[in-house]
Amino acid sequence: MLEISHLNVSYDSVKILDDLNFKLERGSFTALLGPNGTGKSTLLKAMANLIPSSGEVTFCEDDQSTRNARANVCAYMPQDTGIASTLTVLEVVLLGRIVSLGLTVPKAILDEASQYLNRFGLENFESRRLNTLSGGQRQLVYLAQSLFRDPSVLLLDEPTSALDLRHQLIVLDHVANYCRNLKGTAVAAMHDLSLAAKYAQRIICLSEGRVIADGTPEKVLTKALIRKVYRVEADVFSGTNGVLHITALAAC
Amino acid sequence: MTSIAYRKMARHRLGWLITGVTLLLLSILIDLSTGPALLNIYDVFSTFFSPEKMSDPMVYVIVHNIRLPMTMMAIVVGASLGAAGALMQTILGNPLASPYTLGFSAAAGFGAAVTILFGLELPYFPELSVPFFAFIAASTACALVYGVAQLKGVTAEVMVLSGIATLFLFQSLQSLAQYMASPEVLQEIVFWLFGSMLKANWFSVSVGSSIFLFSVLVLTKDCWKLTALRLGDDRALSLGVNVQRLRLKVFAVVSLLTAGAVAFVGTIGFIGLVAPHIARMLVGEDHRLLLPFSSITGAVLMVAASIISKVISPGSIVPIGIVTAVVGVPFLFGLILTNKRGS
Numbered sequence: 302m303l304e305i306s307h308l309n310v311s312y313d314s315v316k317i318l319d320d321l322n323f324k325l326e327r328g329s330f331t332a333l334l335g336p337n338g339t340g341k342s343t344l345l346k347a348m349a350n351l352i353p354s355s356g357e358v359t360f361c362e363d364d365q366s367t368r369n370a371r372a373n374v375c376a377y378m379p380q381d382t383g384i385a386s387t388l389t390v391l392e393v394v395l396l397g398r399i400v401s402l403g404l405t406v407p408k409a410i411l412d413e414a415s416q417y418l419n420r421f422g423l424e425n426f427e428s429r430r431l432n433t434l435s436g437g438q439r440q441l442v443y444l445a446q447s448l449f450r451d452p453s454v455l456l457l458d459e460p461t462s463a464l465d466l467r468h469q470l471i472v473l474d475h476v477a478n479y480c481r482n483l484k485g486t487a488v489a490a491m492h493d494l495s496l497a498a499k500y501a502q503r504i505i506c507l508s509e510g511r512v513i514a515d516g517t518p519e520k521v522l523t524k525a526l527i528r529k530v531y532r533v534e535a536d537v538f539s540g541t542n543g544v545l546h547i548t549a550l551a552a553c
Numbered sequence: 554m555t556s557i558a559y560r561k562m563a564r565h566r567l568g569w570l571i572t573g574v575t576l577l578l579l580s581i582l583i584d585l586s587t588g589p590a591l592l593n594i595y596d597v598f599s600t601f602f603s604p605e606k607m608s609d610p611m612v613y614v615i616v617h618n619i620r621l622p623m624t625m626m627a628i629v630v631g632a633s634l635g636a637a638g639a640l641m642q643t644i645l646g647n648p649l650a651s652p653y654t655l656g657f658s659a660a661a662g663f664g665a666a667v668t669i670l671f672g673l674e675l676p677y678f679p680e681l682s683v684p685f686f687a688f689i690a691a692s693t694a695c696a697l698v699y700g701v702a703q704l705k706g707v708t709a710e711v712m713v714l715s716g717i718a719t720l721f722l723f724q725s726l727q728s729l730a731q732y733m734a735s736p737e738v739l740q741e742i743v744f745w746l747f748g749s750m751l752k753a754n755w756f757s758v759s760v761g762s763s764i765f766l767f768s769v770l771v772l773t774k775d776c777w778k779l780t781a782l783r784l785g786d787d788r789a790l791s792l793g794v795n796v797q798r799l800r801l802k803v804f805a806v807v808s809l810l811t812a813g814a815v816a817f818v819g820t821i822g823f824i825g826l827v828a829p830h831i832a833r834m835l836v837g838e839d840h841r842l843l844l845p846f847s848s849i850t851g852a853v854l855m856v857a858a859s860i861i862s863k864v865i866s867p868g869s870i871v872p873i874g875i876v877t878a879v880v881g882v883p884f885l886f887g888l889i890l891t892n893k894r895g896s
Contacts, residue, residue: 415559
């Protein structure tokens with residue numbers, strides 16, 4: 302479905318990603334973990350073809366090497382930088398179909414965008430300006446925009462950063478539904494290990510631009526790995542629902 | 554189906570567009586009726602719709618040969634600077650950006666000053682010498698910023714920095730030209746720099762409007778891409794917009810619009826800064842509406858400034874560049890004070 306082979310990225314001769322190789326199955330949700338500066342955002346941007354890279358990123362066995370072709374297949378959602386745009390929520394969602402928009406927008410597309418907002422509980426927000434929304438609401442709008450593109454692959458850069466607990470769960474529930482119901486493939490860079498364990502079927506852990514662990518949450522999220530990668534003593538235990546919980550105890 | 558609130562907002566925006574056009578038509582009529590030779594609106598109407606019934610043929614000459622080119626030029630300059638300002642604020646992601654920011658107007662002023670100082674003349678068309686060299690100087694400033702951006706990366710920061718450096722360079726050169734000029738030549742340079750519609754004629758109107766229409770055609774397809782840029786470079790990129798290419802293309806169009814506007818009438822300030830802000834407050838950031846409304850707002854402000862420039866001192870016309878801020882500031886303050894956040 303999505304194959305990364307020998308992917309390398311360098312900035313000013315400093316290697317950020319070093320020979321990454323992995324495959325992702327259709328309908329899977331993968332969490333990218335690792336401390337700050339290990340290349341998670343760079344990997345997502347390279348997958349979306351937004352930065353120069355060497356190696357291959359193959360979607361559906363088709364060549365999607367050009368930016369526009371890749372943009373049609375995968376939707377990349379950057380971290381919310383809080384840019385105070387005064388665009389309305391409906392306009393932001395419509396931008397998800399930018400390639401098919403002309404000077405006039407067909408009513409069918411407007412209605413469809415509106416339905417997407419309804420799905421995210423934002424039915425009364427169409428005419429609200431983006432700069433009047435909370436961080437969580439803004440993140441939902443951006444997620445609605447990404448899904449409105451009807452992508453095969455969803456690339457999310459810290460989608461729950463700066464969100465309250467409820468919004469973290471709402472955003473990730475939508476991503477999980479996208480994978481489960483629409484058979485889309487999602488890759489999210491995350492910092493919350495418990496949330497990653499709850500939602501992702503697979504964890505890829507990066508350190509200094511390399512994959513140092515890859516597998517199910519149970520296999521990857523061990524005390525030893527957390528100590529090695531994050532330099533943190535943590536308690537890892539299975540909750541009543543069988544989901545892993547990770548509690549950071551102390552920095553080593 | 555879209556919500557009632559959204560449809561209401563869309564109607565509201567369309568209403569502003571219609572109001573803008575109505576205001577423009579009204580201000581055109583008042584501008585044509587205002588001047589040292591007092592004419593009433595009925596006479597002005599008659600010159601267009603029933604010139605054969607007019608008792609005084611001078612009225613026709615005054616309206617069509619003297620005032621109409623000035624009014625049309627005010628519209629063209631206002632529309633060009635309004636659109637250029639909106640485009641500049643979008644590609645630089647900076648609300649303080651205007652056609653002045655990157656030094657194009659200062660360069661045009663320098664070109665004009667040098668032409669006047671050294672008495673440069675174009676063969677066969679001596680009357681076009683000042684606009685021609687002003688245009689060339691503005692294009693040179695554009696090429697300078699463009700070149701630096703190409704070498705160092707087409708980011709908003711690089712463009713603003715190299716543009717401001719260009720602005721200071723041409724302002725200094727302009728001052729040098731003024732310092733070297735005799736009192737008579739200095740007076741002529743300063744008058745040009747003030748910006749005046751008295752320099753307008755049908756040739757300048759046709760050149761300015763052709764550049765404006767060409768720019769509209771070139772950018773029509775990019776409205777949604779420009780709208781996407783309001784979400785930041787990263788998001789625009791992720792939506793498939795080639796941000797660098799778009800920024801360079803818009804930059805070239807802005808320099809053309811600015812050079813075309815200021816080369817004929819001199820330096821006109823403030824319109825390029827204030828018109829996009831007024832437009833954004835009223836119709837939002839969807840560039841399908843923002844760009845035409847910025848143009849309409851710029852044109853209304855310029856024509857209003859033209860009217861005021863004629864009534865400040867009865868019997869004479871104050872250079873319009875002096876009064877543009879006088880017209881624009883109350884408009885902007887009024888909107889800032891009455892605009893509800895997020896409405």
